[in-house]
Amino acid sequence: MEEYFKQMAELLEVDSVNTNDELNSFEAWDSLTILSIIAFVNDSYAVTLNANEIKEARTIGGLKKVIDSKKK
Amino acid sequence: MDLLFQNKKISGVLTILPEREILFEDEMSNYNFTAAKSLKLKMAMGYNKHRIVEEGVCVSDICCHGLNYLFEHDKLKKNEIDALILITQSPDYFMPPTSNIIQGILGLKKDMICIDINQGCAGFVLGLVQAFMFLDQPSINKVVLLNADVLSRKVSKRDRNSNPLIGDGASITIVERSDESQNIYGNIWMDGTRADALMIPAGGFREPATNETAILKEDENGNFRSREDLIMKGDEVFNFVQQEVPPMIEALLDKASVSKDAVDYYMFHQPNRFMLHKLADKLNVPHEKMPSNVVENFGNASGVSIPTNITFNLGEKLCTEKKLLCFSGFGVGLTWGSLLMNVGKLNFCELINY
Numbered sequence: 001m002e003e004y005f006k007q008m009a010e011l012l013e014v015d016s017v018n019t020n021d022e023l024n025s026f027e028a029w030d031s032l033t034i035l036s037i038i039a040f041v042n043d044s045y046a047v048t049l050n051a052n053e054i055k056e057a058r059t060i061g062g063l064k065k066v067i068d069s070k071k072k
Numbered sequence: 073m074d075l076l077f078q079n080k081k082i083s084g085v086l087t088i089l090p091e092r093e094i095l096f097e098d099e100m101s102n103y104n105f106t107a108a109k110s111l112k113l114k115m116a117m118g119y120n121k122h123r124i125v126e127e128g129v130c131v132s133d134i135c136c137h138g139l140n141y142l143f144e145h146d147k148l149k150k151n152e153i154d155a156l157i158l159i160t161q162s163p164d165y166f167m168p169p170t171s172n173i174i175q176g177i178l179g180l181k182k183d184m185i186c187i188d189i190n191q192g193c194a195g196f197v198l199g200l201v202q203a204f205m206f207l208d209q210p211s212i213n214k215v216v217l218l219n220a221d222v223l224s225r226k227v228s229k230r231d232r233n234s235n236p237l238i239g240d241g242a243s244i245t246i247v248e249r250s251d252e253s254q255n256i257y258g259n260i261w262m263d264g265t266r267a268d269a270l271m272i273p274a275g276g277f278r279e280p281a282t283n284e285t286a287i288l289k290e291d292e293n294g295n296f297r298s299r300e301d302l303i304m305k306g307d308e309v310f311n312f313v314q315q316e317v318p319p320m321i322e323a324l325l326d327k328a329s330v331s332k333d334a335v336d337y338y339m340f341h342q343p344n345r346f347m348l349h350k351l352a353d354k355l356n357v358p359h360e361k362m363p364s365n366v367v368e369n370f371g372n373a374s375g376v377s378i379p380t381n382i383t384f385n386l387g388e389k390l391c392t393e394k395k396l397l398c399f400s401g402f403g404v405g406l407t408w409g410s411l412l413m414n415v416g417k418l419n420f421c422e423l424i425n426y
Contacts, residue, residue, distance in 0.1 A: 028109075028112075030109055030294075032113050032116055032117075035306060035310060035346075036116070038307055038310060039310070042311075048311050050307050050308060050311060051306075051307040
Protein backbone atom coordinates (compact mmCIF):
# COMPACT_ATOMS: atom_id res chain seq x y z
CA MET A 1 0.00 0.00 0.00
CA GLU A 2 2.84 2.38 0.88
CA GLU A 3 4.45 1.75 -2.48
CA TYR A 4 1.13 2.53 -4.19
CA PHE A 5 0.85 5.88 -2.38
CA LYS A 6 4.45 6.70 -3.24
CA GLN A 7 3.97 5.92 -6.94
CA MET A 8 0.69 7.82 -7.14
CA ALA A 9 2.27 10.86 -5.47
CA GLU A 10 5.04 10.78 -8.04
CA LEU A 11 2.61 10.51 -10.97
CA LEU A 12 0.50 13.34 -9.56
CA GLU A 13 3.62 15.46 -8.87
CA VAL A 14 3.01 15.99 -5.15
CA ASP A 15 4.94 15.03 -1.99
CA SER A 16 2.29 12.71 -0.64
CA VAL A 17 -1.30 11.57 -1.26
CA ASN A 18 -4.10 10.39 1.05
CA THR A 19 -6.85 7.81 0.64
CA ASN A 20 -9.63 10.39 0.37
CA ASP A 21 -7.89 12.75 -2.10
CA GLU A 22 -9.99 13.30 -5.23
CA LEU A 23 -8.04 12.34 -8.35
CA ASN A 24 -9.22 15.30 -10.42
CA SER A 25 -8.34 17.79 -7.65
CA PHE A 26 -4.62 17.53 -8.43
CA GLU A 27 -2.99 20.28 -10.45
CA ALA A 28 -1.22 17.70 -12.66
CA TRP A 29 -4.44 15.79 -13.47
CA ASP A 30 -4.99 15.33 -17.22
CA SER A 31 -5.22 12.64 -19.90
CA LEU A 32 -1.45 12.08 -19.74
CA THR A 33 -1.66 11.36 -16.00
CA ILE A 34 -4.43 8.87 -16.71
CA LEU A 35 -2.27 7.11 -19.31
CA SER A 36 0.66 7.08 -16.87
CA ILE A 37 -1.58 5.46 -14.25
CA ILE A 38 -2.75 2.86 -16.78
CA ALA A 39 0.88 2.02 -17.56
CA PHE A 40 1.93 1.98 -13.88
CA VAL A 41 -0.98 -0.28 -12.83
CA ASN A 42 -0.31 -2.57 -15.77
CA ASP A 43 3.40 -2.88 -14.92
CA SER A 44 3.01 -3.20 -11.14
CA TYR A 45 -0.20 -5.17 -10.71
CA ALA A 46 -0.73 -6.82 -14.13
CA VAL A 47 -4.18 -5.18 -14.16
CA THR A 48 -5.59 -3.45 -17.23
CA LEU A 49 -7.63 -0.30 -16.55
CA ASN A 50 -9.28 2.06 -18.99
CA ALA A 51 -9.70 5.82 -18.59
CA ASN A 52 -13.34 5.56 -17.47
CA GLU A 53 -12.59 3.07 -14.71
CA ILE A 54 -9.95 5.44 -13.35
CA LYS A 55 -12.26 8.46 -13.52
CA GLU A 56 -15.10 6.54 -11.87
CA ALA A 57 -12.82 5.43 -9.04
CA ARG A 58 -12.75 9.14 -8.04
CA THR A 59 -10.28 8.96 -5.17
CA ILE A 60 -6.80 7.57 -4.47
CA GLY A 61 -8.32 4.92 -2.21
CA GLY A 62 -11.15 4.19 -4.64
CA LEU A 63 -8.65 3.49 -7.38
CA LYS A 64 -6.75 1.06 -5.16
CA LYS A 65 -10.01 -0.79 -4.51
CA VAL A 66 -10.67 -1.08 -8.26
CA ILE A 67 -7.13 -2.43 -8.80
CA ASP A 68 -7.51 -4.98 -6.00
CA SER A 69 -10.90 -6.11 -7.28
CA LYS A 70 -9.39 -6.77 -10.75
CA LYS A 71 -6.35 -8.64 -9.46
CA LYS A 72 -6.51 -12.33 -10.19
CA MET B 73 -3.89 -16.60 -38.20
CA ASP B 74 -0.43 -17.96 -39.03
CA LEU B 75 1.00 -17.17 -42.44
CA LEU B 76 3.91 -18.67 -44.33
CA PHE B 77 5.57 -17.51 -47.54
CA GLN B 78 8.52 -18.75 -49.54
CA ASN B 79 10.79 -17.40 -52.27
CA LYS B 80 9.78 -13.77 -51.83
CA LYS B 81 11.94 -10.77 -51.05
CA ILE B 82 11.98 -7.03 -50.65
CA SER B 83 14.40 -5.51 -53.16
CA GLY B 84 14.11 -1.79 -52.41
CA VAL B 85 12.53 0.74 -50.05
CA LEU B 86 12.04 4.46 -50.65
CA THR B 87 10.35 6.81 -48.21
CA ILE B 88 9.03 10.18 -49.37
CA LEU B 89 8.20 12.72 -46.67
CA PRO B 90 6.84 16.25 -47.07
CA GLU B 91 9.53 18.90 -46.71
CA ARG B 92 7.40 20.99 -44.34
CA GLU B 93 8.42 20.38 -40.75
CA ILE B 94 6.39 21.64 -37.79
CA LEU B 95 7.70 21.83 -34.24
CA PHE B 96 5.60 20.75 -31.27
CA GLU B 97 6.14 24.16 -29.66
CA ASP B 98 4.79 25.95 -32.74
CA GLU B 99 1.39 24.36 -32.22
CA MET B 100 1.12 24.48 -28.43
CA SER B 101 -1.03 27.62 -28.46
CA ASN B 102 -3.70 25.69 -30.42
CA TYR B 103 -4.24 23.42 -27.44
CA ASN B 104 -6.49 24.09 -24.50
CA PHE B 105 -3.71 23.29 -22.00
CA THR B 106 -1.00 25.27 -20.21
CA ALA B 107 2.42 25.28 -21.88
CA ALA B 108 3.84 23.41 -18.88
CA LYS B 109 1.32 20.59 -19.29
CA SER B 110 1.90 20.35 -23.01
CA LEU B 111 5.68 20.26 -22.54
CA LYS B 112 5.23 17.45 -20.05
CA LEU B 113 3.29 15.52 -22.68
CA LYS B 114 6.04 16.21 -25.21
CA MET B 115 8.68 14.78 -22.86
CA ALA B 116 6.68 11.73 -21.85
CA MET B 117 5.53 10.71 -25.32
CA GLY B 118 8.65 11.73 -27.20
CA TYR B 119 7.10 14.35 -29.46
CA ASN B 120 9.23 16.98 -31.16
CA LYS B 121 8.64 17.72 -34.82
CA HIS B 122 6.50 16.23 -37.58
CA ARG B 123 6.23 16.36 -41.36
CA ILE B 124 2.98 17.76 -42.69
CA VAL B 125 1.86 18.27 -46.30
CA GLU B 126 1.09 21.71 -47.69
CA GLU B 127 -2.61 22.40 -48.17
CA GLY B 128 -4.18 20.37 -50.95
CA VAL B 129 -1.44 17.77 -51.36
CA CYS B 130 -2.87 14.30 -52.03
CA VAL B 131 -1.57 10.77 -51.70
CA SER B 132 -1.14 10.36 -55.48
CA ASP B 133 1.08 13.50 -55.62
CA ILE B 134 3.59 12.06 -53.14
CA CYS B 135 3.48 8.56 -54.65
CA CYS B 136 4.07 9.87 -58.19
CA HIS B 137 6.96 12.02 -56.97
CA GLY B 138 8.60 8.95 -55.45
CA LEU B 139 7.97 6.67 -58.41
CA ASN B 140 9.31 9.29 -60.84
CA TYR B 141 12.42 9.56 -58.68
CA LEU B 142 12.94 5.80 -59.04
CA PHE B 143 12.33 5.90 -62.82
CA GLU B 144 14.74 8.83 -63.28
CA HIS B 145 17.47 7.16 -61.23
CA ASP B 146 17.12 3.82 -63.04
CA LYS B 147 16.05 2.03 -59.88
CA LEU B 148 12.76 0.89 -61.36
CA LYS B 149 11.37 0.50 -64.89
CA LYS B 150 7.80 1.38 -65.73
CA ASN B 151 7.08 -1.72 -67.76
CA GLU B 152 8.23 -4.17 -65.11
CA ILE B 153 5.50 -3.18 -62.63
CA ASP B 154 2.96 -6.01 -62.70
CA ALA B 155 0.97 -4.95 -59.66
CA LEU B 156 0.48 -1.67 -57.82
CA ILE B 157 -0.89 -1.97 -54.29
CA LEU B 158 -1.81 1.26 -52.53
CA ILE B 159 -2.55 1.09 -48.82
CA THR B 160 -4.20 4.31 -47.71
CA GLN B 161 -6.97 5.76 -45.55
CA SER B 162 -6.84 9.08 -47.34
CA PRO B 163 -7.55 8.31 -51.01
CA ASP B 164 -7.81 11.11 -53.60
CA TYR B 165 -11.46 10.13 -54.27
CA PHE B 166 -14.12 7.68 -53.08
CA MET B 167 -13.96 6.37 -56.64
CA PRO B 168 -11.99 5.44 -58.69
CA PRO B 169 -9.13 3.75 -56.78
CA THR B 170 -6.16 6.07 -56.31
CA SER B 171 -3.82 3.33 -57.57
CA ASN B 172 -5.59 3.56 -60.96
CA ILE B 173 -5.12 7.35 -60.86
CA ILE B 174 -1.39 6.83 -60.26
CA GLN B 175 -1.17 4.28 -63.06
CA GLY B 176 -2.78 6.78 -65.44
CA ILE B 177 -0.62 9.75 -64.44
CA LEU B 178 2.61 7.76 -64.81
CA GLY B 179 1.55 5.97 -68.00
CA LEU B 180 2.14 2.48 -66.66
CA LYS B 181 1.27 -0.55 -68.79
CA LYS B 182 -2.36 -1.71 -68.93
CA ASP B 183 -1.52 -5.39 -68.47
CA MET B 184 -1.33 -5.08 -64.68
CA ILE B 185 -3.30 -5.03 -61.42
CA CYS B 186 -4.03 -1.86 -59.45
CA ILE B 187 -5.63 -2.24 -56.05
CA ASP B 188 -6.38 0.11 -53.13
CA ILE B 189 -6.58 -1.33 -49.63
CA ASN B 190 -8.03 0.61 -46.71
CA GLN B 191 -5.61 -0.08 -43.88
CA GLY B 192 -3.70 2.01 -41.38
CA CYS B 193 -0.91 1.34 -38.95
CA ALA B 194 -0.73 -2.35 -39.85
CA GLY B 195 -0.68 -1.35 -43.52
CA PHE B 196 2.94 -2.25 -44.21
CA VAL B 197 2.45 -5.81 -42.92
CA LEU B 198 -0.90 -6.16 -44.71
CA GLY B 199 0.61 -4.75 -47.91
CA LEU B 200 3.53 -7.17 -47.88
CA VAL B 201 1.15 -10.08 -47.32
CA GLN B 202 -0.92 -8.98 -50.33
CA ALA B 203 2.24 -8.53 -52.41
CA PHE B 204 3.49 -12.02 -51.52
CA MET B 205 0.14 -13.50 -52.54
CA PHE B 206 0.19 -11.70 -55.90
CA LEU B 207 3.68 -13.07 -56.56
CA ASP B 208 2.30 -16.61 -56.55
CA GLN B 209 0.84 -15.76 -59.98
CA PRO B 210 3.27 -16.72 -62.75
CA SER B 211 2.51 -13.47 -64.63
CA ILE B 212 3.40 -11.28 -61.68
CA ASN B 213 7.13 -10.82 -61.20
CA LYS B 214 7.34 -7.47 -59.54
CA VAL B 215 4.94 -5.77 -57.14
CA VAL B 216 5.14 -2.14 -56.12
CA LEU B 217 3.71 -1.62 -52.66
CA LEU B 218 2.72 1.97 -51.89
CA ASN B 219 1.93 2.99 -48.34
CA ALA B 220 0.69 6.57 -48.25
CA ASP B 221 -1.41 8.85 -46.09
CA VAL B 222 -2.10 12.56 -45.65
CA LEU B 223 -4.16 12.17 -42.50
CA SER B 224 -2.99 15.49 -41.04
CA ARG B 225 -5.78 16.89 -43.21
CA LYS B 226 -8.24 14.90 -41.10
CA VAL B 227 -6.83 15.75 -37.67
CA SER B 228 -8.03 18.78 -35.74
CA LYS B 229 -5.21 21.24 -35.02
CA ARG B 230 -6.80 21.73 -31.62
CA ASP B 231 -6.69 18.04 -30.71
CA ARG B 232 -3.69 17.50 -28.44
CA ASN B 233 -4.54 13.81 -28.39
CA SER B 234 -3.72 13.24 -32.08
CA ASN B 235 -2.25 16.37 -33.69
CA PRO B 236 1.27 16.30 -32.14
CA LEU B 237 1.95 12.80 -33.42
CA ILE B 238 0.33 12.79 -36.87
CA GLY B 239 2.62 12.71 -39.87
CA ASP B 240 2.13 12.54 -43.65
CA GLY B 241 4.14 10.71 -46.28
CA ALA B 242 4.48 7.78 -48.62
CA SER B 243 6.74 4.80 -49.10
CA ILE B 244 7.51 2.57 -52.04
CA THR B 245 8.53 -1.01 -51.37
CA ILE B 246 9.53 -3.27 -54.25
CA VAL B 247 8.60 -6.90 -53.68
CA GLU B 248 9.64 -9.74 -55.96
CA ARG B 249 10.34 -13.45 -56.16
CA SER B 250 13.59 -14.73 -54.73
CA ASP B 251 15.72 -17.75 -55.64
CA GLU B 252 16.54 -18.31 -52.00
CA SER B 253 14.08 -20.69 -50.42
CA GLN B 254 13.87 -18.93 -47.09
CA ASN B 255 10.68 -19.03 -45.08
CA ILE B 256 8.88 -15.82 -44.25
CA TYR B 257 6.73 -16.26 -41.16
CA GLY B 258 3.79 -14.07 -40.35
CA ASN B 259 0.60 -13.73 -38.39
CA ILE B 260 -2.39 -11.44 -38.53
CA TRP B 261 -5.26 -10.73 -36.17
CA MET B 262 -8.38 -8.56 -36.48
CA ASP B 263 -11.06 -7.39 -34.05
CA GLY B 264 -13.89 -5.36 -35.55
CA THR B 265 -15.71 -5.15 -32.22
CA ARG B 266 -13.18 -2.48 -31.24
CA ALA B 267 -13.44 -0.60 -34.55
CA ASP B 268 -14.43 2.66 -32.83
CA ALA B 269 -11.06 3.01 -31.05
CA LEU B 270 -9.67 4.77 -34.13
CA MET B 271 -12.01 6.30 -36.64
CA ILE B 272 -13.20 9.25 -38.70
CA PRO B 273 -16.94 9.18 -37.87
CA ALA B 274 -18.39 11.47 -40.55
CA GLY B 275 -17.79 11.98 -44.25
CA GLY B 276 -18.57 8.46 -45.47
CA PHE B 277 -21.95 7.04 -46.43
CA ARG B 278 -23.06 6.17 -42.87
CA GLU B 279 -22.76 9.77 -41.69
CA PRO B 280 -22.36 12.08 -44.69
CA ALA B 281 -20.58 15.42 -44.17
CA THR B 282 -22.96 18.29 -43.35
CA ASN B 283 -22.58 21.75 -41.80
CA GLU B 284 -23.31 20.10 -38.46
CA THR B 285 -20.55 17.44 -38.76
CA ALA B 286 -17.98 20.20 -39.43
CA ILE B 287 -18.54 21.97 -36.09
CA LEU B 288 -15.64 21.72 -33.63
CA LYS B 289 -16.76 20.48 -30.22
CA GLU B 290 -14.81 20.16 -26.98
CA ASP B 291 -14.47 16.68 -25.46
CA GLU B 292 -14.19 15.87 -21.73
CA ASN B 293 -10.37 16.14 -21.88
CA GLY B 294 -10.33 19.63 -23.40
CA ASN B 295 -9.63 18.68 -27.02
CA PHE B 296 -11.60 20.23 -29.90
CA ARG B 297 -12.54 18.19 -32.94
CA SER B 298 -15.45 17.77 -35.39
CA ARG B 299 -17.20 14.56 -36.49
CA GLU B 300 -15.13 14.76 -39.71
CA ASP B 301 -11.85 14.61 -37.79
CA LEU B 302 -9.92 11.55 -36.72
CA ILE B 303 -10.72 10.44 -33.20
CA MET B 304 -8.50 8.10 -31.22
CA LYS B 305 -9.33 6.57 -27.85
CA GLY B 306 -5.80 6.79 -26.48
CA ASP B 307 -6.33 4.59 -23.43
CA GLU B 308 -7.99 1.81 -25.41
CA VAL B 309 -5.31 1.86 -28.11
CA PHE B 310 -2.58 1.75 -25.46
CA ASN B 311 -4.18 -1.22 -23.70
CA PHE B 312 -4.83 -2.98 -27.01
CA VAL B 313 -1.19 -2.74 -28.06
CA GLN B 314 0.23 -3.81 -24.70
CA GLN B 315 -2.17 -6.75 -24.50
CA GLU B 316 -2.13 -8.12 -28.02
CA VAL B 317 1.27 -7.38 -29.54
CA PRO B 318 3.68 -9.14 -27.13
CA PRO B 319 1.93 -12.55 -27.29
CA MET B 320 1.69 -12.24 -31.08
CA ILE B 321 5.46 -11.68 -31.37
CA GLU B 322 6.18 -14.56 -28.96
CA ALA B 323 3.98 -16.84 -31.09
CA LEU B 324 5.66 -15.68 -34.32
CA LEU B 325 9.18 -16.38 -33.05
CA ASP B 326 8.02 -19.68 -31.58
CA LYS B 327 6.55 -20.78 -34.90
CA ALA B 328 9.77 -19.83 -36.68
CA SER B 329 11.95 -21.42 -33.95
CA VAL B 330 13.92 -18.20 -33.71
CA SER B 331 15.15 -16.78 -30.40
CA LYS B 332 14.59 -13.15 -29.48
CA ASP B 333 18.33 -12.52 -29.60
CA ALA B 334 18.61 -13.88 -33.14
CA VAL B 335 16.40 -11.10 -34.47
CA ASP B 336 18.60 -8.16 -35.50
CA TYR B 337 15.93 -5.47 -35.28
CA TYR B 338 12.32 -5.21 -34.23
CA MET B 339 11.04 -2.70 -36.78
CA PHE B 340 7.66 -1.85 -35.33
CA HIS B 341 5.02 0.68 -36.20
CA GLN B 342 5.58 3.76 -34.04
CA PRO B 343 2.61 5.51 -32.40
CA ASN B 344 4.92 7.27 -29.91
CA ARG B 345 8.18 6.57 -28.06
CA PHE B 346 6.42 5.86 -24.76
CA MET B 347 4.43 2.97 -26.21
CA LEU B 348 7.47 1.49 -27.99
CA HIS B 349 9.54 1.49 -24.81
CA LYS B 350 6.71 -0.24 -22.94
CA LEU B 351 6.47 -2.84 -25.72
CA ALA B 352 10.22 -3.47 -25.74
CA ASP B 353 10.20 -3.89 -21.95
CA LYS B 354 7.27 -6.27 -22.05
CA LEU B 355 8.98 -8.36 -24.74
CA ASN B 356 12.29 -8.17 -22.92
CA VAL B 357 14.00 -6.74 -25.98
CA PRO B 358 16.74 -4.09 -25.59
CA HIS B 359 15.58 -0.61 -26.66
CA GLU B 360 18.44 -0.41 -29.22
CA LYS B 361 16.90 -3.33 -31.10
CA MET B 362 13.52 -1.62 -31.35
CA PRO B 363 14.05 1.88 -32.79
CA SER B 364 11.55 4.43 -31.46
CA ASN B 365 12.71 7.71 -33.00
CA VAL B 366 10.34 8.03 -35.98
CA VAL B 367 7.57 10.03 -34.28
CA GLU B 368 9.92 12.60 -32.71
CA ASN B 369 11.56 13.25 -36.10
CA PHE B 370 8.74 12.83 -38.61
CA GLY B 371 5.42 12.02 -36.89
CA ASN B 372 3.34 8.90 -37.36
CA ALA B 373 2.16 8.46 -40.95
CA SER B 374 0.39 5.15 -40.18
CA GLY B 375 1.50 2.50 -42.72
CA VAL B 376 4.49 4.61 -43.73
CA SER B 377 6.04 4.46 -40.26
CA ILE B 378 7.78 1.06 -40.67
CA PRO B 379 9.34 1.97 -44.06
CA THR B 380 10.40 5.32 -42.55
CA ASN B 381 11.90 3.39 -39.66
CA ILE B 382 13.78 1.16 -42.15
CA THR B 383 15.12 3.93 -44.38
CA PHE B 384 15.97 6.35 -41.55
CA ASN B 385 17.51 3.91 -39.07
CA LEU B 386 18.96 1.15 -41.26
CA GLY B 387 19.28 2.92 -44.63
CA GLU B 388 22.47 2.19 -46.57
CA LYS B 389 23.33 -0.68 -44.23
CA LEU B 390 20.57 -2.75 -45.84
CA CYS B 391 22.10 -2.27 -49.31
CA THR B 392 25.23 -4.20 -48.34
CA GLU B 393 24.19 -6.42 -45.44
CA LYS B 394 21.34 -8.77 -44.64
CA LYS B 395 19.42 -8.54 -41.40
CA LEU B 396 16.75 -10.65 -39.78
CA LEU B 397 13.90 -8.22 -39.19
CA CYS B 398 10.71 -8.59 -37.24
CA PHE B 399 8.01 -6.22 -38.51
CA SER B 400 4.89 -5.45 -36.55
CA GLY B 401 2.02 -3.09 -37.27
CA PHE B 402 -1.04 -2.47 -35.08
CA GLY B 403 -3.91 -0.04 -35.17
CA VAL B 404 -7.12 0.84 -36.97
CA GLY B 405 -9.56 -2.01 -37.45
CA LEU B 406 -8.44 -3.09 -34.96
CA THR B 407 -5.70 -4.96 -36.78
CA TRP B 408 -2.41 -6.37 -35.57
CA GLY B 409 0.10 -8.33 -37.58
CA SER B 410 3.73 -9.28 -37.76
CA LEU B 411 6.29 -10.72 -40.17
CA LEU B 412 9.71 -12.25 -39.66
CA MET B 413 12.02 -12.14 -42.68
CA ASN B 414 15.53 -11.57 -43.87
CA VAL B 415 15.93 -8.19 -45.55
CA GLY B 416 19.07 -6.96 -47.22
CA LYS B 417 21.23 -6.52 -50.34
CA LEU B 418 18.60 -3.98 -51.39
CA ASN B 419 18.93 -2.04 -54.63
CA PHE B 420 18.02 1.09 -52.71
CA CYS B 421 17.01 2.09 -49.20
CA GLU B 422 16.64 5.83 -48.84
CA LEU B 423 14.49 8.71 -47.67
CA ILE B 424 13.72 11.73 -49.86
CA ASN B 425 11.63 14.88 -49.48
CA TYR B 426 8.51 15.84 -51.38
